[in-house]
Amino acid sequence: MKSLLYKNMMQFMVCTFVILILAAPVFYWLTKSFYAEDMIDIVEAVQHNAPLPELDLEEDIMQGIMIQYLLISGVLGIALILVNSMIAKHLWKPFDETLQQIEDFRLENGVIPPLSESHIEEFTRLNIALNRLMENSLKSYQTQKEFAENASHELQTPLAVFQSKLDLLLQQPDLTQQHATIIQELYNVSNRLSRLNKNLLLLAKIDNKQYNQLTFIDVITTLEEILPLVENITDDITFHKEFHCTELKVHGNQSLLESLINNLIINAIRHNIPKGEILISITPNRLTVSNTSSEGALDKRLLFNRFYRPSEKIKGNGLGLSIAKAICHYHGWDIDYEYKEGLHIFKVDFT
Amino acid sequence: MKLLIIEDEHELSKSIVTYLSSEKYLCEQAFTFSEAMEKIELYDYDCILLDLMLPGGNGLDILREIKRQNNPAGVIIVSAKDSLEDKVNGLRTGADDYLPKPFHLPELSMRIYALIRRKQFTSANTLESNGIRIDLLGQSVSINATPVALTHTEYELLLFLIGNKNKVVSKSALAEHLSGDMADMLDSHDFVYAHIKNLKAKLTEAGCRNCIKNVYGAGYKWIE
Structure with a gap:
């Protein structure tokens, strides 16, 4: 294996040598017809016993020097141009190939591109270093993804212990009002914790592409299953349904579609006003959930971010809409938000 | 068992x-x-x-x-x-x-x-507690042979409370039992109170008083 400098020098020297040999006839002709002409004249005059011709030595010397300079720099110049264009094409080819492959490298795809072999030391070193770099990034990316999932899983058991102890505490015969209040507060915390954990786990699993069982599901059927449950837990909010088609079949994962609809509806309930309204409408390829609210228009760019809360009122854990977004992104669906005439409108386009 | x-x-x-x-x-x-x-x-x-x-x-x-x-x-x-x-x-x-x-x-x-x-195939498909008779197959409830009309949610609530009789069942356990993930996503479980209230009223009217005890607002208990 040779270094880049060595290869470069070798090619330059060989090139210069070849050009010098090729240029020899030109040298000969130039020497003969310009600055060696007086010498030839003298030699001819001596041979023919003719009088010596007029000589201009000074001029010839100057011309000779100039011609030599020009020729040598010409040869070197041509050699340089040739070698450089060759370097760009040949010598740097492996570098170009490597560059192209790492330009296409995506961490999410999890595939390390095979880098082509090279006879040049520096490029081989570069490829080895790049391979190691990509492998390490991929490994830490994978570990990070798995960590989120494992951590959430591991948290489920202590949460179960916590909740079970609360259930036992509630059975104490000498329970007082104060105890009950504290236990109720702990229940609320425990609920928030387990909900947060479930949501994080869901996000991690979407990131890890674990919902790969895709079927054709009807959005309307799914909605009709969810709505009675929802109406059960909200007493003063009116639901309006506007279905402009009898079915809306989409290709996706059943659990995720349910989760998407759950999250959109829960969001509409959570940020609603007392005696408010929720409008759920279905048109070909689109699901729209709109709700009344005391809050004004929200920032579309931040709305779907994880843990984004527009107001200081603590409602939800700030993951609902980012889950909805992640689910849409996972299926290649479009989710959009709009504020119109006092209504917060969330649209999902199943395209 | x-x-x-x-x-x-x-x-x-x-x-x-x-x-x-x-x-x-x-x-x-x-x-x-x-x-x-x-x-x-x-x-x-x-x-x-x-x-x-x-x-x-x-x-x-x-x-x-x-x-x-x-x-x-x-x-x-x-x-x-x-x-x-x-x-x-x-x-x-x-x-x-x-x-x-x-x-x-x-x-x-x-x-x-x-x-x-x-x-247990031998066990009857009815459940009795405090004079309340529940037909598990027909999902119907009667008190002293008089049928009591309950909504599906109220029926589920009653069954859950009787299934945990003499135990305090927390509001969040009830909420989760009634609507699964949905309740899980909401911050307050006040809807449980509304359903319990309706159930209590129906049972009282049919002659079954003080079966459900509210335990300081944290949970409910079926007393047998």
């Missing part, structure tokens, strides 16, 4: 035993894979609670062994994994029920109760 609790988390196992022991269940515990295998070889149980991730092995292998033995015990999987695939996988291997962690003890108790009832 004999129960085997296969769960490696000692504290959780202890809680389950404490809660269930007062309900005429005889509970035994296994904390590792080998301990569990040994117990199912040696003894008969009516119901087995099975955690999937155990030190020394996978809970599903224990389930396969139970099925291979033609062991009549009902199996409820209690697992930290809650995805649809895990559930389907567990049920396909032969489990009777699947309860993801974290769960409420009243919910677990209710599932065990339902499972044992299903397994």
Whole structure:
């Protein structure tokens, strides 16, 4: 294996040598017809016993020097141009190939591109270093993804212990009002914790592409299953349904579609006003959930971010809409938000 | 009724035993894979609670062994994994029920109760408590032979409370039992109060007073 400098020098020297040999006839002709002409004249005059011709030595010397300079720099110049264009094409080819492959490298795809072999030391070193770099990034990316999932899983058991102890505490015969209040507060915390954990786990699993069982599901059927449950837990909010088609079949994962609809509806309930309204409408390829609210228009760019809360009122854990977004992104669906005439409108386009 | 609790988390196992022991269940515990295998070889149980991730092995292998033995015990999987695939996988291997962690003890108790009832073919499909008669197949309720019209939610509530009789059932356990993930996503469980109120009114009207006791607003108790 040779270094880049060595290869470069070798090619330059060989090139210069070849050009010098090729240029020899030109040298000969130039020497003969310009600055060696007086010498030839003298030699001819001596041979023919003719009088010596007029000589201009000074001029010839100057011309000779100039011609030599020009020729040598010409040869070197041509050699340089040739070698450089060759370097760009040949010598740097492996570098170009490597560059192209790492330009296409995506961490999410999890595939390390095979880098082509090279006879040049520096490029081989570069490829080895790049391979190691990509492998390490991929490994830490994978570990990070798995960590989120494992951590959430591991948290489920202590949460179960916590909740079970609360259930036992509630059975104490000498329970007082104060105890009950504290236990109720702990229940609320425990609920928030387990909900947060479930949501994080869901996000991690979407990131890890674990919902790969895709079927054709009807959005309307799914909605009709969810709505009675929802109406059960909200007493003063009116639901309006506007279905402009009898079915809306989409290709996706059943659990995720349910989760998407759950999250959109829960969001509409959570940020609603007392005696408010929720409008759920279905048109070909689109699901729209709109709700009344005391809050004004929200920032579309931040709305779907994880843990984004527009107001200081603590409602939800700030993951609902980012889950909805992640689910849409996972299926290649479009989710959009709009504020119109006092209504917060969330649209999902199943395209 | 004999129960085997296969769960490696000692504290959780202890809680389950404490809660269930007062309900005429005889509970035994296994904390590792080998301990569990040994117990199912040696003894008969009516119901087995099975955690999937155990030190020394996978809970599903224990389930396969139970099925291979033609062991009549009902199996409820209690697992930290809650995805649809895990559930389907567990049920396909032969489990009777699947309860993801974290769960409420009243919910677990209710599932065990339902499972044992299903397994005992001789048991009648009616349930009686404080003069209330519940027809489990027809899902109808009557007090002193007079039918009481309950909504589906109220019926579920009543069954859940009676299934955990003389125990305080927390509002969040009730909420989760009634609407699963939905209740889980809401911050307040006030809707439980509204349904309990309606149920109480209907029962009182039909002549069954003071069966449901409100325990300082934190939970409810069916007094028998």
